[in-house]
């Protein structure tokens with residue numbers, strides 16, 4: 329296997345807060361980030377994303393654990409000697425220098441000749457679509473333009489790894505979307521490993537090759553966007569990424585990769601066992617995405633008994649509520665003593681195709697589209 333660009337092994341970082349209490353900001357995190365990968369650290373405020381990044385950058389020393397860059401342990405190597413650069417949310421540009429001087433700064437510090445530094449800096453500015461801004465000062469630029477300058481400055485000395493801490497956080501939504509696309513293009517073009525911190529799940533899903541979902545200092549799950557979305561291994565991940573129904577029940581039995589869950593109303597359903605913490609006899613939830621469920625009106629002759637096997641789950645129920653939202657219709661369905669949301673795409677014309685409130689329905693889904701979580 330190729331040497332990872334970044335390896336974090338059993339990283340722990342404690343801080344002592346103002347009251348003298350120890351705060352464990354990073355709690356036994358291990359990550360292996362591949363060369364050229366766009367890797368996102370995703371999680372809510374305070375979960376330890378920035379701290380993890382700062383330890384990799386060399387701005388903080390770990391309490392324990394290690395960091396390797398291209399296979400080389402970097403404990404004790406100062407930040408400016410590591411083959412990484414960091415882009416911060418607030419740009420951190422030098423206000424008294426021109427844009428070009430800002431971009432050239434690192435190269436000049438590294439004793440690259442003025443002519444060479446200038447050439448490479450202009451090239452970097454062209455790469456971030458700011459070829460003519462070199463003589464301006466940061467104060468004369470918009471937020472998006474400042475972030476481009478910060479990017480150019482970070483890329484100009486060709487680091488092995490670029491660390492980005494919520495780089496688009498200060499931008500409005502529209503610009504943010506445009507910059508997401510641009511940044512992804514740029515990353516593919518330069519082929520540099522990106523470690524990208526965000527608390528925005530949509531941003532992580534659209535940009536990253538792989539995501540580490542963090543909570544309370546721990547990396548709960550690491551995987552591709554579709555893996556963390558489709559196959560969450562904990563309730564936190566299922567809840568944090570996208571919309572999920574949690575059908576509460578008790579785990580009755582496990583068969584290989586399947587669990588059988590007794591729901592509140594007594595019916596049992598089969599679902600994929602994805603959470604190692606789910607134990608037989610204990611409370612669990614069946615996590616089910618609203619768009620995975622198909623609804624059909626149930627006629628009088630149809631069975632009113634639930635059915636769930638390895639392939640399919642079918643629950644008879646009733647439409648408790650309907651909301652037309654243009655692209656989709658959102659149903660609230662009551663079945664087997666639980667309630668859940670179903671999202672149906674409006675491929676047929678709006679209201680005609682809708683199942684009105686009170687309709688007796690069968691809700692069905694592929695059993696392995698649902699996950700048993702502790």
Ligand SMILES: Nc1ncnc2c1ncn2[C@@H]1O[C@H](COP(=O)(O)OP(=O)(O)OP(=O)(O)O)[C@@H](O)[C@H]1O
Pocket residue numbers: 343344345351352353371372373374375376377378379380527
């Ligand atoms: N220098 C410090 N001293 C004390 N506690 C700190 C320090 N830096 C961070 N922490 C604490 O460590 C935890 C993780 O902080 P961190 O900044 O890594 O979170 P984050 O995931 O980046 O959050 P956000 O999304 O808000 O930026 C928090 O509880 C924070 O208060």
Ligand SMILES: [Mg+2]
Pocket residue numbers: 377378379
């Ligand atoms: Mg942060």
